[in-house]
Amino acid sequence: MNPEISTRPDTAGIPAVADGGDGGDGGSVVSLLERAGSVVVPIAVGLYALLYFGVEQVYGAFNVTPEQVGIDQATMFGRLMATIILGVLAGALLVGVVVGIAWLIDKITLGYAGRGVRYIRQRPWLAAAVGAVWCGATYWGFLGYLGADAASNALRTVLVATIIGVLAFLVPFRLLRRRPVGRAGMKIAVGALTGIGLGFLLVGHMEDSAVRVAKTGEESFTLSLLGFQDQWVIPFENESGKPLRDGGKVMLLGEADGVYTFYDCRAAETFRVPAEATGIKAISLQPDAKERVCAAR
Structure with missing residues (x-):
């Protein structure tokens, strides 16, 4: 009998190519994206979760709610699009600078810096301790928002961060380091x-900026980036044409449900009037300082 002839091609001696579409490089690219996403996405989610809370604090300085001036989640996200794009551009530059500095440090130290990082990552207790202290440091923004004025004391900041981290995160992070899924959970x-x-640091800065705007009428760069419209107008009655508030310019906070919400900086008072019975003129977006008339100036 004739020996059975195989129809499969002879692949002996041909190196196998890993699935990835790019000759083995695809896996590393996907891995890089996964590593970056596991860090960037939780940070972005945490920031955005507190952003609307910060917007509430901003309009709270004018004794109104975001809903009363027509601000909801969709409106806020639409106003933030330009800021998000600028943030991505600035973040890309920052990441590039950080990577370059890390590479330079590793070269200056003849590779000892990189080996030191790998040594820490391979030691569960050390890696857990670094993560715990870092997480403790993140609570400083929350404590600062609550009014703890110790940000100027670096030693006190380090002590508080260490105590919070050791007590709350050290042992849980050590247990998470046992398995790959636990290490991924620690990153998240x-x-x-x-x-x-x-986010809490940003909320505190937003609230301080809003209070300053309410007192002095000065423009805030931070609030403008976050979608706060610095618009000043002269409201008047539609029927009689008589200006409200003696014809002085007031800040237009917004309109919702057919009601305008204004802020009179001279009287430090927020007032609301029906939009149907009220007109506005002399509209100025981010006007000069001479047009911002406030009692505190």
Whole structure:
């Protein structure tokens, strides 16, 4: 009998190519994206979760709610599109600078810096301790928002961060380091807490800026980036044409449900009038300082 002839091609000696579409490089690209996403996404989610809370604090300085001036989640996101694009551009530059500095440090130290990082990652207790202290430091934004004025004391900041981190995160992070899924969970927890800590710092700065605007009428660069419209108008009665508030310019906070909401900086008072019975003129977006008449100036 004739020996059975195989119809399969002879692949002996041909190196196998890993699935990835790019000759083996696809896997590394996907891995890089997964690693970056596991850090960036939780930070972004934590920041955005506190952003609307910050908007509430901003309009709270004018004794109104965001809903009363027509601000909801969709409106806020639409106003933030330009800021998000600028943030992505600035973030790309920052990441590039950080990567370059890290590479330079590793070269200057003849590779010892990179080996030190790998040594820490391979030691569960050390890696858990670093993550715990970092998470403790993120609580400083929350404590600062509550009014703890210790940000100027670096030693006190380090002590508080260490105590919070050791008590709350050290042992859980050590247990998470046992398995790959636990290590991924630790990254998500660190990223989320980092975003929340940065968010509370941002909320505190937003609230301080809003209080300053309410007192002096000065333009705030931070609030303008976050979608706050610095618009000044002269409201008047439609029927009689008589200007409201003696014809002085007031800040237009917004309109919702057929009602205008204005802020009179001279009287430090917020008032609301029906939109059907009220007209506006002399509209100025981000006007000069001479048009911002306030009692505190």
